[in-house]
Amino acid sequence: MTYRRLPDNLPAILRNHGIEVIEIPGWRTRGRPASTGEFKPVGVLCHHTGSYDRLGDTADDTAYAEWLAKEGRADLPAPLAHLALSRGGVVFVLASGRANHAGRAKSSGTVAAGDGNALYIGIEAMNDGKQGWDTRQYQTYAKLCAVLSLKVTHNSVRTVRGHKETSTTGKWDPGRIDMNAFRELTLKKMNQIRAEASFAERARIRMGGLTRSVRDAFGRLGTRRATSPGEELESEPTS
Ligand SMILES: [Zn+2]
Missing domain, CATH: 3.40.80.10 (Peptidoglycan recognition protein-like)
Incomplete structure (x- = not known):
């Protein structure tokens, strides 16, 4: 049952x-x-x-x-x-x-x-x-x-x-x-949904990597700022 x-x-x-x-x-x-x-x-x-x-x-x-x-x-x-x-x-x-x-x-x-x-x-x-x-x-x-x-x-x-x-x-x-x-x-709609899901998953993985590299870059920047205050303006992100 x-x-x-x-x-x-x-x-x-x-x-x-x-x-x-x-x-x-x-x-x-x-x-x-x-x-x-x-x-x-x-x-x-x-x-x-x-x-x-x-x-x-x-x-x-x-x-x-x-x-x-x-x-x-x-x-x-x-x-x-x-x-x-x-x-x-x-x-x-x-x-x-x-x-x-x-x-x-x-x-x-x-x-x-x-x-x-x-x-x-x-x-x-x-x-x-x-x-x-x-x-x-x-x-x-x-x-x-x-x-x-x-x-x-x-x-x-x-x-x-x-x-x-x-x-x-x-x-x-x-x-x-x-x-x-x-x-x-x-079936066409099932395939579209599968394709969108795998695209979203690939994008998530890519964005995860990107977020990590941006964080690493800012981490290094932060360290540099702390030691070299004169560089701060030039190091400002542009977007
Ligand atoms: Zn019926």
């Missing part, structure tokens, strides 16, 4: 990658009880909510996110996902534990068949599946999957799946998304 939680600092991780985040209060302790099953996510599952979403109606998006997090349906108790994504590309954080979004999952990509609610982090994109995808929503969807794969599941893009790929009951979400093209975009 394994019951994990999404990391407490998930909103900070997402914001660090340029994603706008709204936290639904209580998300850190929200989830289906362990008595209902495990939560040990190895992949990310993409859904659409099935309801038309208007662009830029934050109050409506927030109300919908609250419903997904806290209310759910009579036949399917909340939380109904871990994350929700508005048409404008805002990510709502709903829950950290097991959520009712996947049902039984058939084997897909590199994820084995099993209890989908244990195997996947669930994202509900606010979209009826027919209205198409605003660029912000589509790009943020791929970015979100990239960050979750790199920072939370630590698995390859082949663990990012659409509900229509895992469903055993004929679900068709997310509608109007070609999951192979979506994974290609997600």
Whole structure:
């Protein structure tokens, strides 16, 4: 019996990658009880909510996110996902534990068949599946999957799946998304994030060395100043 939680600092991780985040209060302790099953996510599952979403109606998006997090349906108790994504590309954080979004999952990509609610982090994109995808929503969807794969599941893009790929009951979400093209975009974003991280790491090492040599130079300067006060003006740094 394994019951994990999404990391407490998930909103900070997402914001660090340029994603706008709204936290639904209580998300850190929200989830289906362990008595209902495990939560040990190895992949990310993409859904659409099935309801038309208007662009830029934050109050409506927030109300919908609250419903997904806290209310759910009579036949399917909340939380109904871990994350929700508005048409404008805002990510709502709903829950950290097991959520009712996947049902039984058939084997897909590199994820084995099993209890989908244990195997996947669930994202509900606010979209009826027919209205198409605003660029912000589509790009943020791929970015979100990239960050979750790199920072939370630590698995390859082949663990990012659409509900229509895992469903055993004929679900068709997310509608109007070609999951192979979506994974290609997600992989591109994963590679960008990796490249930025390694650039930042190289820069940090270089700056560390630079800081050390500047400190050494000033240390020598300080010594010289103490012994040769007449040189002080000429030794002043120029920038
Ligand atoms: Zn679904």
